[in-house]
Each structure stands twice: as structure tokens, then as C-alpha cells.
Amino acid sequence: MTPDLMTIREMCAAFDVTPRTLRFYESKELIFPVRQGTRRLFTRRDRARLTLILRGKRFGFSLEDLRQLLDLYDRDGSQEPQLRRTYEIASERLAQMERQRAELDVAISDLKEQLAWGAEVLASFRQPAAE
Amino acid sequence: MTPDLMTIREMCAAFDVTPRTLRFYESKELIFPVRQGTRRLFTRRDRARLTLILRGKRFGFSLEDLRQLLDLYDRDGSQEPQLRRTYEIASERLAQMERQRAELDVAISDLKEQLAWGAEVLASFRQPAAE
DNA sequence: GTTGACGTTGACGTAAACGTAACGTTACGT
DNA sequence: ACGTAACGTTACGTTTACGTCAACGTCAAC
Known part of the structure; x- marks a missing residue:
């Protein structure tokens, strides 16, 4: 049901966000979809991060805050x-x-x-x- | 103690706002200081309005909301x-x-x-x- | 006569999180 | 081969409430 790689549409449906939002998050280096040619494919990792991002937003963290937190884990696990x-x-x-x-x-x-x-x-x- | 007309400095001290704020409010037609040459002099009415504005802000009204409310009273008392x-x-x-x-x-x-x-x-x- | 302190008017900058054109590219169905 | 849906990029727009210069006027004091 949830394949390894998801298209932007599938992501939007799954997380109830707009394509623009996902592209925006990518531009802010919050997620790193891989490319199939020019198109984005979102990995399991992207989904995990997005889950944390959306959760964090509910708590009032800014995207910049979240980026730093996620980076923290990227570096050292x-x-x-x-x-x-x-x-x-x-x-x-x-x-x-x-x-x-x-x-x-x-x-x-x-x-x-x-x-x-x-x-x-x-x-x-x-x-x-x-x- | 509180003269009829107050300078911008006096207003700032009295209401704990910056000159920029008062000028901004004037530009938004929230207050209407009279002019002595080029300088602003704030009337009792301005102070009454400013009091309401600052109170309203605490309640989360936008300046535009407040302008409309104040205008309501200007028209018909x-x-x-x-x-x-x-x-x-x-x-x-x-x-x-x-x-x-x-x-x-x-x-x-x-x-x-x-x-x-x-x-x-x-x-x-x-x-x-x-x- | 000049120095400060204070005043003025624009005009542009800021922050957050996308939305919204506007326009080019791909992929698919027929 | 062609239309069109879906995707992409770039870049400017939106909102709110001022902050921050820049450049200049003015008035009292020295």
C-alpha cells in the first residue's frame, strides 16, 4: 500500500498538503526527494521527516527550528x-x-x-x- | 499634567509606543493629530482612540478591525x-x-x-x- | 553661526509560510 | 501525431505591524 517511493500527488493525499508545500519544504532543505528525471519521488525518509515536521508545526516550531532539529539527527543519528x-x-x-x-x-x-x-x-x- | 495637546514624545512616554508607531497609526487613519506647522500634536480624542486601539490589540483585533470599529463611532456617536x-x-x-x-x-x-x-x-x- | 535634539516624509526591509501566476516540459491516451 | 493532464521552475504577491535608514527642516541654546 505504501510503496517505497511516492509521487508528489500521493504525498499530498497522504499528508493533506499541497504540492507547493512539498516543493517549498524541499527548497528549505527539510526533505530531499530523489529525482526521476525532473520529477520528485519521496522516500520513506522523507515521509518520516514530513511526519515530524507536521507534528512540530502543531507545537509551534518554525520550519527553521525543525530543519535544525532534523539536521541534528542527520549528522549523528x-x-x-x-x-x-x-x-x-x-x-x-x-x-x-x-x-x-x-x-x-x-x-x-x-x-x-x-x-x-x-x-x-x-x-x-x-x-x-x-x- | 495631561495638557490638551501632547507632542509625539509625550505620547510615546505616556503610552509606551515608538514615534514610528504613532506615525504609522496616523497613516492608517486610526488617529488624527493636528499640525502645528509640520509637527504633530495629539488631542484628547487621539488619546482616547489610542487607548482603545492598544486595548483592542491585546484582544487580538487587527488595526484594520479597530479602524472600522472606531469609524463606526465617529459616524454616529x-x-x-x-x-x-x-x-x-x-x-x-x-x-x-x-x-x-x-x-x-x-x-x-x-x-x-x-x-x-x-x-x-x-x-x-x-x-x-x-x- | 553652529551644534544638537527633535521632527518630518518617503521608501525599503523584515518575518513566515506558502499562494499564485506565467510559462516550459513530460507522459500518456487515442 | 496531437491534445491535455500533470509536473516542473522561477519569481513575485500576500499579510501585519512596524523597524530602519536617508535626507532634510526647525528651533532653542551656546
Whole structure:
């Protein structure tokens, strides 16, 4: 079902991305499809990388971040130092995300306050200068 | 303390923004400082608008969104229909923010899972093939 | 009269992640 | 042999909110 080499169309279907995206990732050296003449053929390795890329994006890593992380493993394999480094980076990212969530929480409750106030004013339109 | 008209410097200090920001906002027709010769002087109205702009930004409204909202009030004053409209827009924005928060929560817990897994693998480096 | 500090107007640069032409090449079906 | 679908490349466009010069005006102080 999943052959060793996949065309760009098959990749798009499998990962739900556009051809442009795959070409773009290639240009950014995130994946390295082989060429059959001019056409791209994506290897198992490309698929593994793409999986990690898409996962990483969900976590808010930039493509550049991901490129560096993937390169780390390309150079020396998944040995302990690389894994440890990745762990650290991911931990930092997690901290960032939690800070971001905290800010978002504040903004949300502030906005809720504003809305409550607005609701009051709106209500006062119905009962003009009541009390 | 807060004179009717303020220079760009005073504004920057008061609102903690750069001159560039104020000029940019003027170019986007968010504020309308008067001119003393070539220089800008910011009115009370500009300050009121800037307050709303900065508040709105915290809630994730784009400058264009804010311009439209402010224009709404410029045309007809803070009457009920405008306020009601604003209330609706803000409510939608709140809903967006809460969706965003939900996504962020998922991403955070997923990343935590990944980290937990990474921690396991790292531990296994110390006790190679133990058990 | 000149030096600074501050002000002004453009205009171009930045960052991220692709989208979107515009146009050339290949491969396949008939 | 020919149409056309699919693929390729190159390069500019998009979005947002300013930053960063460059080149010049202006006003008070020395």
C-alpha cells in the first residue's frame, strides 16, 4: 500500500498538503526527494521527516527550528546527546506555550469583563435612566 | 499634567509606543493629530482612540478591525446600534480566543506526552536494555 | 553661526509560510 | 501525431505591524 517511493500527488493525499508545500519544504532543505528525471519521488525518509515536521508545526516550531532539529539527527543519528538536546528545546517550547496560554487567559477574562460592561450599558438603553 | 495637546514624545512616554508607531497609526487613519506647522500634536480624542486601539490589540483585533470599529463611532456617536454591533464583534472574537485556547491546550498536552516519552527513552540510555 | 535634539516624509526591509501566476516540459491516451 | 493532464521552475504577491535608514527642516541654546 505504501510503496517505497511516492509521487508528489500521493504525498499530498497522504499528508493533506499541497504540492507547493512539498516543493517549498524541499527548497528549505527539510526533505530531499530523489529525482526521476525532473520529477520528485519521496522516500520513506522523507515521509518520516514530513511526519515530524507536521507534528512540530502543531507545537509551534518554525520550519527553521525543525530543519535544525532534523539536521541534528542527520549528522549523528538518534543518539543520546541529540535526543537530550531535542528534549531541552521542546521543554523550552512548552514553557513558551504555557506563557502564551497564560496571556491568552488574561486577555480572555479581560474581554469578558468588557463584554459584561457593554451588556450593562446595552441594558440601560431599555430602561432609560431607571432606578 | 495631561495638557490638551501632547507632542509625539509625550505620547510615546505616556503610552509606551515608538514615534514610528504613532506615525504609522496616523497613516492608517486610526488617529488624527493636528499640525502645528509640520509637527504633530495629539488631542484628547487621539488619546482616547489610542487607548482603545492598544486595548483592542491585546484582544487580538487587527488595526484594520479597530479602524472600522472606531469609524463606526465617529459616524454616529456611541448610540445603541453601534454599541450592539461592537458587542457582537467582541463576542465573536471571544469565541475565537476560546477556540484558540482549546487548541493550545491540546497542543500543550500533546507536547507533554512527547516529552514524557522522550524522558523514558533518555532514561533507557542509562540502564541499557534493563529489566 | 553652529551644534544638537527633535521632527518630518518617503521608501525599503523584515518575518513566515506558502499562494499564485506565467510559462516550459513530460507522459500518456487515442 | 496531437491534445491535455500533470509536473516542473522561477519569481513575485500576500499579510501585519512596524523597524530602519536617508535626507532634510526647525528651533532653542551656546
